[in-house]
Amino acid sequence: MKHAFLDRYSHLESPVHRLDPRAKLVGFATLVVVCVTTPPHLYAAFVAYLGLEAALIVLSRLPWKHVLKRLLVVLPFIMVVAAFIPFFSKGGGSYNLGPVRISGHGLLILWNVAAKSTVSVLAVIILSSTTPFSDLLGAMEKMRVPRLFTSLLSFTYRYIFVLVDEAQRMRRARDSRGWSGKWLWQAKVVGHMIAALFLRSYERGERVYAAMLARGYGGGGVRTFYAYELGILEAGFAALVALFPLAARLLS
Numbered sequence: 001m002k003h004a005f006l007d008r009y010s011h012l013e014s015p016v017h018r019l020d021p022r023a024k025l026v027g028f029a030t031l032v033v034v035c036v037t038t039p040p041h042l043y044a045a046f047v048a049y050l051g052l053e054a055a056l057i058v059l060s061r062l063p064w065k066h067v068l069k070r071l072l073v074v075l076p077f078i079m080v081v082a083a084f085i086p087f088f089s090k091g092g093g094s095y096n097l098g099p100v101r102i103s104g105h106g107l108l109i110l111w112n113v114a115a116k117s118t119v120s121v122l123a124v125i126i127l128s129s130t131t132p133f134s135d136l137l138g139a140m141e142k143m144r145v146p147r148l149f150t151s152l153l154s155f156t157y158r159y160i161f162v163l164v165d166e167a168q169r170m171r172r173a174r175d176s177r178g179w180s181g182k183w184l185w186q187a188k189v190v191g192h193m194i195a196a197l198f199l200r201s202y203e204r205g206e207r208v209y210a211a212m213l214a215r216g217y218g219g220g221g222v223r224t225f226y227a228y229e230l231g232i233l234e235a236g237f238a239a240l241v242a243l244f245p246l247a248a249r250l251l252s
Contacts, residue, residue, distance in 0.1 A: 009062055010132045015233075016060035021131045021139035023234035027241030028123040034245040035119045040112035048248035049119045052241070053126060060130050070125050071118070078117045133157050135228070162204070167197055 010017070016024075031049065038045050057067055128136075140150050170193050179189060 007128055007131065007133050009066060009129045012061055012130075014059065014061045014130070016056060016126075016130045016237075019130075019237055020228040020230050020234045021135045022143055022228070022230065023238040024127055024131060024241075025136070025139055025143065027238045028127045030238075030242035031245050032120045032123050034242075034249055035123075036116050038116075038249050040108055040115070042249060042252040045245070045249045045252040046115045046119065048252075049245055050122075052244055053119065053122045056126055056241075060126065062126070062129050066129070067122070067125055070129075071121055074121050075114075075117060078113065139228075159204075159208075163197070163201055166200060167193075170197065 031052075035046075035049055057064070131139075137150050137154055140153075141147075174189065174193065
C-alpha cells in the first residue's frame with residue numbers, strides 16, 4: 001500500500017518546506033479569507049493573489065504539472081454548477097448568443113466563483129504539498145484546534161488509503177470476471193461495489209474503534225513529534241502572505 005496523492009512533494013527541500021506549519025496555516029488561511037471577501041469587480045486584487053501564489057510555487061520548487069493536475073481535479077466540480085448561473089441569473093444587462101441569452105450579472109457571479117475557487121484551491125495545494133500531513137496535525141494541536149477535529153482528520157488521512165486499496169482489489173476482482181462496462185444494465189455492478197465498500201468500511205470502523213477502546217483510548221488528541229519552532233522567517237512569511245493580499249485589496 002503506497003499512496004501519496006495528498007502530500008506527495010511535502011518532503012522536498014525549499015525555503016517554504018522548512019517553515020513552521022503554523023506560519024503557513026495562518027498565512028494561507030488569511031489569504032483565503034481575504035480572497036473570498038473581495039468584491040468580484042476588484043480584478044487587480046485577484047491578479048495579485050494569483051501572482052503571490054505563483055511566486056510561492058516557484059519558491060517551493062513544486063512541479064507545475066503537479067499543481068495544475070490537482071487544480072484540474074477539483075475545479076471542474078465547482079465550475080459544472082457555476083457554469084449554469086449566467087443562463088438563469090437576471091440583471092446587469094444581457095448578451096444574446098443566437099437563441100441563448102446570457103445575463104451580465106450571471107457572468108459576474110461566474111467570474112466571482114471561478115476566481116475565488118482557483119485562489120482558494122491553490123492555497124490548499126501549496127499548503128498540503130509543502131507540509132507533511134502529520135506536521136499539519138501537530139501544528140493544529142499547537143494552535144489549540146479542537147481535538148475532535150484533529151482526530152477526525154487524522155483517522156480520515158490514515159484510512160483513506162485503506163479504502164483506496166480495498167476499492168482497487170474489488171475492481172481487480174470485477175475485471176477478472178470479464179466485466180466490460182459497455183452495457184447499461186451492467187451499471188448495477190458499480191452500485192453493488194459501492195454498497196459493499198460502504199458496509200466493509202463501516203465494519204472496519206467498528207472493529208478499529210473497539211480495538212482503540214480495548215487499549216484505553218479516551219478521546220485524546222493527536223500525538224506527533226513536532227520539530228519546528230517559530231522564528232523571524234516564519235513571522236515574515238506569515239506577514240507577507242497575510243498582509244500582501246490585504247494591501248492589494250485595499251489599493252485596488
